[in-house]
Amino acid sequence: MAVVYVVEQGAVVRKESGRILVEKSGEKLLSVPIIHVDRMLIFGNVHLTAPAVAALMEAGVDVAFLSMRGRLRGMLSSLSSRNVFLRMAQYDRWRDTAFRIRTAKAILKAKIFNQRQLLQRYARNHPELDLSKAMDEVNEALEQIEGIDEDGEIRTVIGKLMGIEGRASGAYFGGFGRMLRAEMGFETRQRRPAPDPINSLLSLGYTMLTNEIASLLEAHSFDPLFGFLHSIRYGRKSLALDLVEEFRQPVVDRFVLKTVNLRIFKEEDFRRHSDGGIYLTEDGLRRFFDRYEEYIEEGISVKGRKKSFRKLFDDQVLELERAIMDNATYRPFRIQL
Template structure:
């Protein structure tokens, strides 16, 4: 159990010896050794957590995330020692003004575009013999995404501020093609007219937004453990309270983790219940389960199979090493 995900109202988390004790309505429902947990995510109101649990989590390196009912992270508890690194963060700040920041920004967009194409190829291969029209339409979208990568490669400049609008232009036009392909895949399963972000009331967008919130927590923890500053990004602009580096690194993992989990869920007959234009508690639990399963799935990375959640940590360390001048950064690419 690398991650404990709490979605029930009224749950209490306490400590007994070296174990985390989970109670519902005063009854013990689970006991887990702290050494077996990497993260605790609380995605419900009315959950209590003791000071003893917080201290044990800090000492054991267990991160505690808090999400709203829509999946938006609003708090995170980590050990203060995680912010004690200096060299990596100094180089991260300096990189914003030189070619490193631009190179990384292009990598983040490249990874997103290629993984979007790979995800469409993944779903298309199962339609090749059963729906040739859909298969050809999906292949056409993949070609458009691959052309976007070529356009991205031609963008040059001194720093990220010079070319950010051009990067977002490429990414935005590609997104229209990509979400159009997702709509093709979901046709006949669930209504989806396009991507919406905050306040989305339809099941697909609500599920995607909730899944992205879970992914943000994973990325944020990995960034912190790698000694990076989560609020000093490159592709995404600075704004108070905006973890721009977390958003940067999330880009290349969105299609491989959340999009794949959600599209698979709906195309296999999954349904989502909405209550007051929000995901029901049962739906939040199901989406969390699907995304966490995907994080525990394996992908190739540097010639070996690793869990996706492990790859996120390795990619964060690779990013830190690049900023220190100790190696090359390449975007993570999922298989199809």
């Protein structure tokens, strides 16, 4: 199954005899059987015809609409799964303070562990680079988060957990910047607007990751708005953000390090927008999606077996379902490098 990205501005997506066509000015840019499409992501000014929408929905293909800067505008989703019992259990666990705190703590411990793994792997491969300060601070954060008392008012406990995670991420990104072998103005992690090409790539990668996991959660009958770590906010898919945390370093950060250090992306692939932010050009976006798909499908070795990241995403959604249905401890993904 394929993920179709449409970034050609002014293009039209239409249906023709069981296929999805992407055309512009009479030129056929893409033709793919609908049965081979898993998801579609549309960027910027692209027209989707009504017959194409109907065909995609009937085939169970979700369509995400994003700005050219990678901001998710909205989604079209086919009818979701009907597992009402999972949703009932999810709401029950959300009301269970002990379960929420236990799950939030497990997610953040895994995130900080993955940060440490990436730093340690790079330090082993590049002994000339001193990452000891970043690793010491991340290790300290792991010890601190382990010592957090799980008994207490939920906002207070999660506030403490997020505070520790914030300090760990600050130290980690200090080391991350030193791992980059291309000068692109990266100093620290900043979100909107991205002030440099590295932050631009990270933000786009996290958007892709969040969108994919949100779609997967809905396909499995979860309510993506009810998270255990991230608080409820109008329109925010907090549960997707929860699961994204354990995959930030294994997926997006490693991808950005690899592509930048191999000079796949250079400064000329970016442009400054009127909001002051730095974003990929249209050609840069195409290259990003090509490389991202290769990377996601290539995956990583887990317990001696190669798995695509999409399989790992699905594994973790099923793991969360197990934890919720059995009122058990959630086991996040931890990378072994």
